[in-house]
Amino acid sequence: MSAGVIEASAAPVIETRDLSVLYGTTRAVKGVSIEIDANRVVAFIGPSGCGKSTLLRCFNRMNDLVPGANIEGEARYRGLNLYGPDVDPIEVRRRIGMVFQKPNPFPKSIFENVAFGARINGFRGSMADLVEKSLRQAALWDEVKDRLDASAMALSGGQQQRLCIARALAIEPDVLLMDEPTSALDPIATQKIEDLIYDLKREYTIVIVTHNMQQAARVSDRTAFLYMGDVIEYGPTDQIFTNPRETRTEEYITGRFG
């Protein structure tokens, strides 16, 4: 993926056309077409098993790691076909970072957790500066600046998740994918992550999968409601939550199923 290709087109950052994901013969995502613009927070909501995490994992090719997973259709990142024959998933993941459902820091020091991505991607600058900048961006610096050599496993769940965000930011991605990033956290830690998402959208495009509809309403600019592998409705978050066009969307957000 050359720099030229990335600069070439402005919007949208991510675009899928008729994108399907098959696990063996099960179709988890069914012909989804969706566009995600730069510096927006987009939320995917829907009941368990609706395909929202699977769709998210198409954007950084994490589905490649699932045995038996197959992709049909197109997914483009700034115009570049993510599943094109010349595209290296390693390059994709460097530009499109990911934060997982459960905090999963490496069993190493706080510093090493942040530095790892930069090291493997051949970062040549000052590692100490990069680690500080990333931890500040993730609003964790003040809590850990005196114990960067301490094990990341000693942090609280909320701190671990912010460390995972700092780790993802350290490789200077363009897009941040978050797969239910607060589902394992308490309300106070959740609040911190949500504030963080609000700050981060100035510099990054964020796609967040969430089970929590209040969270989607609070943090996102646009919301997509997925059901049984289909995108039922995709639009401005305000409109989805106050004036949904589809009955199934309305039923879901009012808690009648899911």
Add this chain to the structure above:
Amino acid sequence: MSRPDTGSDFQPRAAQRGRTAKIFRWIFFGATTLAIVVLAVLLLDVLRTGATHVSWRFIVSYPSRFPESAGILVGLLGSLWTLGLTALLSFPLGIATAIWLEEYAPSGWLSRTIQMNIANLASVPSVVYGILGLALFVQWMNLGRSILAGSLTLTLLILPVIIISSQEAIRSVPKSIRLAAFALGATRWQTVSRQVFPAAIPGILTGTILALSRAVGETAPLILIGAAAYVPFAPVSPMDEFTVLPIQIFNWISRPQPQFHQIAAAGIIVLLIVLLSFNLAAILLRNHYSKR
């Protein structure tokens, strides 16, 4: 209790269940005690017979026809040489195999077949490995009755154990660690070498060193490949003839003179010290690596 229990379908029989629980507790305690008592009696007997014969002179002396001047040096050096070489050969091969099976091999009939055969190999009697070593290393590869032939044989013997225990250690590293590394743009090799392997080191070390301490006590395969009962010179290269501690001990015990039985006990104490230091090393290394 606010509600009367009469007419209920439940029969709690608390007293009887409590008795059963107690009985099992004593059965388990008894089993443990029995094992420890047997071990303690064995150790005490060996210590009583042999402790007075363990001396620096005993450790640095060559074998002899006279029990008062016989020493364990050749067996001890033979054991250390054999084990060192076995570790050098079996660790890289076994750990590399475990990494391939866990991290690279596509799951399918091939890896299932390999897996099943490794498990089978782990239960093959050591004598069979001796026969294989004799045919393959001593005769076909013409290595003679050397330390190298012995180490290669022991390597084959403990490889399945090393592979299986390393696999377990690698498998116990959470999948989320691998996903985290991949999501940061790591290649499979970077993920394995910088995250999975370091996290698995404590478990791998414990398993491999315990496998090695099993090899310390092996006698049968080494007798088969021709480790001699009487070697008058200390080995200085992997191509030298050799004997090992258990063979030396067996040789002394099978002699008629009671003094030889006493130095056999002394030899057993030396063997136990070697074994215990291996296990101690395993514990120290594991603690060292799991603290990081």
